[in-house]
Amino acid sequence: MRIDIITIFPEFFSVLDVSLVGKARQSGLIDLRVHNLRDHTHDRHHTVDDTPYGGGAGMVMKPEPWGDAIDAILTDVHPLTEPTEQTDATDAAPLLIFPSPAGELFTQAMARELAEEPNLIFGCGRYEGIDQRVFDHYAEAGRVRLVSLGDYVLNGGEVAVMAMIEAVGRLIPGVVGNPESLVEESHEDGLLEYPSYTKPAAWRGLEVPPVLRSGNHGAVAAWRREQQLERTARVRPDLLPPAN
Numbered sequence: 001m002r003i004d005i006i007t008i009f010p011e012f013f014s015v016l017d018v019s020l021v022g023k024a025r026q027s028g029l030i031d032l033r034v035h036n037l038r039d040h041t042h043d044r045h046h047t048v049d050d051t052p053y054g055g056g057a058g059m060v061m062k063p064e065p066w067g068d069a070i071d072a073i074l075t076d077v078h079p080l081t082e083p084t085e086q087t088d089a090t091d092a093a094p095l096l097i098f099p100s101p102a103g104e105l106f107t108q109a110m111a112r113e114l115a116e117e118p119n120l121i122f123g124c125g126r127y128e129g130i131d132q133r134v135f136d137h138y139a140e141a142g143r144v145r146l147v148s149l150g151d152y153v154l155n156g157g158e159v160a161v162m163a164m165i166e167a168v169g170r171l172i173p174g175v176v177g178n179p180e181s182l183v184e185e186s187h188e189d190g191l192l193e194y195p196s197y198t199k200p201a202a203w204r205g206l207e208v209p210p211v212l213r214s215g216n217h218g219a220v221a222a223w224r225r226e227q228q229l230e231r232t233a234r235v236r237p238d239l240l241p242p243a244n
């Protein structure tokens with residue numbers, strides 16, 4: 001998978017040189033490139049924002065630098081070729097993802113969808129947002145998704161993109177050493193995960209639940225399922241499957 005990130009804070013993503021994503025980059029499983037939006041400006045001050053039409057507080061990100069930056073990536077990902085009978089421009093077009101407070105909620109299901117994409121381009125906006133015409137222009141030619149991490153307010157898209165890249169990257173085959181560990185996770189089966197324990201058997205007067213030391217795998221599985229359902233009902237009843 002190739003991932004391109006456009007941002008005015010490229011240094012923000014230096015952390016992606018380490019940990020699982022860093023190892024995946026070194027092994028070639030993920031080809032991740034970070035682009036400075038200001039490299040696509042042409043004035044002395046590398047201006048990326050301006051005042052909003054219609055008034056209001058704050059500044060809006062200008063469309064021209066975004067257009068130059070995205071076009072440069074699209075050309076690099078797919079040098080000008082005629083769509084073949086196997087694929088047309090839409091099928092092969094990279095998916096453009098823009099974090100936005102107005103976006104669709106990012107979920108594990110969406111992470112699984114994105115992990116199937118060969119090319120992702122993440123656009124990290126700042127200020128009050130990106131000129132709407134950027135989304136409209138590229139939505140005509142390909143696929144654009146505005147995505148939100150949740151119902152709280154961030155100062156820009158970078159934190160959201162970091163989270164999405166981690167959630168998507170770990171689903172790419174080969175990135176996580178033991179793929180089994182991806183199965184029993186919160187939200188993978190729709191429920192929150194069960195509590196985990198390791199040695200010592202007793203710690204500060206707190207014992208590991210005896211069933212986990214019983215060696216009875218069926219009883220352990222049943223206990224873990226019950227813990228998932230109890231925890232989900234208590235903390236996230238919205239995730240519970242509908243009663244049949």
Ligand SMILES: N#Cc1c(N)n[nH]c1-c1ccc2c(Cl)cn(Cc3cccnc3)c2c1
Pocket residue numbers: 099100101103124125126127128129130147148149150151152153154155156157160
């Ligand atoms: N994803 C997500 C997400 C989230 N969950 N909260 N805030 C954001 C988010 C994403 C993208 C931007 C861009 Cl571009 C500018 N801002 C600042 C802002 C804050 C409030 C209203 N308008 C703009 C962003 C906030």
